[in-house]
Amino acid sequence: MKIDIIDYETCSAAGLNLKALRTSLKHHNSGLIKNNLPGSDLDTWIGLVEQVSNVNDLGHWQSRNNALAALGYEQGTIRQTVAGLISKYGAARVGLVMGSSTSSIDRTETAYTQLDESGNLTEQFKQPFVHNPHAPSLFMAHLTGITGPSLTINTACSSSAKVFATGARWLETGIVDAVLVGGVDTLCLSVLHGFNSLQLLSPNPCKPFDQHRDGINLGEASGFAVLQRHGENSNSSGISLTGYGESSDAYHMSHPHPDGLGARLSMTQALERANREAADIDYINLHGTSSRANDLIEGQLISELFPGSTQCSSTKAWMGHTLGAAGITEAIIAMDTLNTNIIPGSKNLETLDEALSLSIKASDEHKVCQHVMTNSFGFGGNNCTLLFSRSE
Amino acid sequence: MQAKELKCKIAGIGAWGSYFDSWQALQQLLGGEPLPETKNKGPKPTIIPANERRRAPLPVRLAVESSWQATQSVGLEPDTLTCVFASGLGDTELTDYMCRTLASEHKELSPTKFHNSVHNAPAGYWTISTGTMSAANSVAGYEESVSLTLVEALIQCVTEHKPMLVTFYDAPVADVLRPILSNQETFAFSLVILPVNAATDGIEVTAEVTAAEQPAWPALQSSSEYISSMYADNPSAKILCLAELMATSNGNKSVTMPLSQGTSVSFTRT
Numbered sequence: 001m002k003i004d005i006i007d008y009e010t011c012s013a014a015g016l017n018l019k020a021l022r023t024s025l026k027h028h029n030s031g032l033i034k035n036n037l038p039g040s041d042l043d044t045w046i047g048l049v050e051q052v053s054n055v056n057d058l059g060h061w062q063s064r065n066n067a068l069a070a071l072g073y074e075q076g077t078i079r080q081t082v083a084g085l086i087s088k089y090g091a092a093r094v095g096l097v098m099g100s101s102t103s104s105i106d107r108t109e110t111a112y113t114q115l116d117e118s119g120n121l122t123e124q125f126k127q128p129f130v131h132n133p134h135a136p137s138l139f140m141a142h143l144t145g146i147t148g149p150s151l152t153i154n155t156a157c158s159s160s161a162k163v164f165a166t167g168a169r170w171l172e173t174g175i176v177d178a179v180l181v182g183g184v185d186t187l188c189l190s191v192l193h194g195f196n197s198l199q200l201l202s203p204n205p206c207k208p209f210d211q212h213r214d215g216i217n218l219g220e221a222s223g224f225a226v227l228q229r230h231g232e233n234s235n236s237s238g239i240s241l242t243g244y245g246e247s248s249d250a251y252h253m254s255h256p257h258p259d260g261l262g263a264r265l266s267m268t269q270a271l272e273r274a275n276r277e278a279a280d281i282d283y284i285n286l287h288g289t290s291s292r293a294n295d296l297i298e299g300q301l302i303s304e305l306f307p308g309s310t311q312c313s314s315t316k317a318w319m320g321h322t323l324g325a326a327g328i329t330e331a332i333i334a335m336d337t338l339n340t341n342i343i344p345g346s347k348n349l350e351t352l353d354e355a356l357s358l359s360i361k362a363s364d365e366h367k368v369c370q371h372v373m374t375n376s377f378g379f380g381g382n383n384c385t386l387l388f389s390r391s392e
Numbered sequence: 393m394q395a396k397e398l399k400c401k402i403a404g405i406g407a408w409g410s411y412f413d414s415w416q417a418l419q420q421l422l423g424g425e426p427l428p429e430t431k432n433k434g435p436k437p438t439i440i441p442a443n444e445r446r447r448a449p450l451p452v453r454l455a456v457e458s459s460w461q462a463t464q465s466v467g468l469e470p471d472t473l474t475c476v477f478a479s480g481l482g483d484t485e486l487t488d489y490m491c492r493t494l495a496s497e498h499k500e501l502s503p504t505k506f507h508n509s510v511h512n513a514p515a516g517y518w519t520i521s522t523g524t525m526s527a528a529n530s531v532a533g534y535e536e537s538v539s540l541t542l543v544e545a546l547i548q549c550v551t552e553h554k555p556m557l558v559t560f561y562d563a564p565v566a567d568v569l570r571p572i573l574s575n576q577e578t579f580a581f582s583l584v585i586l587p588v589n590a591a592t593d594g595i596e597v598t599a600e601v602t603a604a605e606q607p608a609w610p611a612l613q614s615s616s617e618y619i620s621s622m623y624a625d626n627p628s629a630k631i632l633c634l635a636e637l638m639a640t641s642n643g644n645k646s647v648t649m650p651l652s653q654g655t656s657v658s659f660t661r662t
Contacts, residue, residue, distance in 0.1 A: 105487065108487055111491070112492060126572050133480075134480070147653040149543060150652055154510070154511030154532055155530045156512055162529065166529075169548060170547060172551050173398065174394055193493075193500070197506050247526065248526065249520075249525070250519045250520055253513070253517075380513060382512055382528060
């Protein structure tokens with residue numbers, strides 16, 4: 001399979017756009033700060049996008065999640081690229097697939113703090129298009145003018161990795177000529193206090209794969225990519241999606257399979273679909289949440305499946321775990337190494353977990369990569385691996 | 393590029409609602425039989441281990457029950473199926489619980505309720521209960537959840553040659569959100585969809601996506617008030633227009649659903 005990535009953009013605490021993210025990665029500037037989210041006194045660090053609060057003109061579409069989607073869509077050339085495709089193929093021939101775990105629950109949370117005396121929603125929160133899990137795609141269809149099929153994938157932290165697989169399949173059958181895929185998730189009390197209830201939050205900046213890691217930091221992000229069938233348009237990014245894998249752990253709702261069986265399946269499927277060997281992979285952007293369980297299991301699996309020549313890193317210490325937006329955020333970091341020729345280091349790694357022996361280090365590596373991968377694993381044991389290659 | 397023909401076979405069906413507990417019982421209601429005198433209590437899918445089942449929210453139990461029925465009706469092992477679960481509204485009771493708790497002084501959430509609040513909880517419980525390690529998707533499409541999910545599943549079936557399980561479920565909306573999301577009915581429906589060359593028998597269906605301006609949902613043949621109100625308000629019950637097509641081989645041969653603002657999808661029995 002071969003699907004061209006025509007354009008991509010990302011917005012997170014580590015950079016308002018791709019250009020800013022590249023600078024943060026290069027200078028190892030993390031966007032993580034001490035938790036200051038209104039209404040939450042949890043002792044942890046977060047990846048907050050400050051500019052989101054300036055986007056407050058969305059009317060009945062208003063929510064923090066939609067604001068972050070709108071902010072991300074303004075960055076780089078993504079809006080122009082989509083507008084160009086709509087005028088070339090027609091709005092109904094462009095598809096939209098968004099991934100999210102929170103959708104706009106931030107807005108529902110706020111609505112519940114302002115119920116009237118009888119416990120009913122007040123007027124400004126009567127937003128049916130916002131208080132439902134499809135909200136990100138409803139809003140993005142409205143914002144972009146796309147009138148082709150638009151679907152929201154909500155598989156927790158694998159959501160916006162899986163959008164690439166769905167987008168690729170839609171293109172393969174020809175029901176559309178281009179697909180805007182995206183992911184968006186925002187910091188809200190549900191996720192902060194939810195992950196706190198599972199005792200997964202760290203009171204420190206996260207240290208993925210480190211011997212002394214003690215939990216995750218949450219973040220927020222939006223990201224977009226434009227997909228087309230290979231060769232149908234000029235592909236200025238020079239990058240193609242060549243493989244994907246999707247699997248289930250069949251083990252536990254919030255704990256990964258102890259032997260990583262589901263994750264193994266998604267990685268091997270991605271390699272098979274791309275017709276590649278493990279040794280062909282130059283770089284893997286790991287799921288690497290900095291939880292004790294994930295990093296141990298994922299790290300052990302990587303050293304079983306991949307040779308030492310495959311460099312790995314987790315980039316979550318730059319913007320935190322952005323949940324439903326993590327898939328596309330890290331897909332973009334992985335694929336962008338094909339343009340920058342810089343493999344980002346695994347920030348905050350000091351002493352590798354002594355049970356692990358994969359090729360991972362804190363410093364960057366300059367290398368011209370050909371094939372890169374990224375892993376995303378979510379609650380419910382939901383796994384997705386993406387494989388990107390330099391277009392020939 | 394011309395869209396490929398999306399052709400497959402529907403080989404198994406499962407259904408559960410307040411007044412029917414199987415596809416057969418739903419077919420009787422669609423055929424004009426009167427409603428049973430008593431409402432069903434929530435489904436208790438035995439495939440979920442008892443200790444897990446007690447903690448499983450209604451949307452999870454709905455989805456797993458109808459999924460189990462569909463796989464049993466065709467005699468396929470559940471773990472051989474790639475799945476897509478869809479709900480238009482998600483679990484609003486858990487949304488309500490979380491938002492109420494978070495609006496209070498003590499913001500401590502139950503860890504079980506938190507992990508059950510993910511939209512893919514039914515997919516999680518299903519894959520865990522049945523040992524399914526293949527891909528499990530979990531999607532939402534608001535009013536168009538049914539048509540979008542059918543297209544997604546048929547595309548996956550055709551492009552990856554995978555036998556698919558597709559399940560739609562929506563439970564009554566929590567009180568606070570009911571003024572904007574009106575659904576008060578319980579509904580779940582599942583289809584086992586196979587590649588057209590599969591050895592198992594089934595009803596051949598071809599789907600075609602076409603451009604259309606502001607398409608609308610078709611009227612049902614059923615005149616039942618219960619069925620009509622569910623079809624209007626429960627996003628998952630929009631599958632009833634396809635269910636009518638499946639229920640009888642001598643009625644309509646084709647049904648057209650809105651897919652997006654600018655497209656519709658037609659399903660034709662062939």
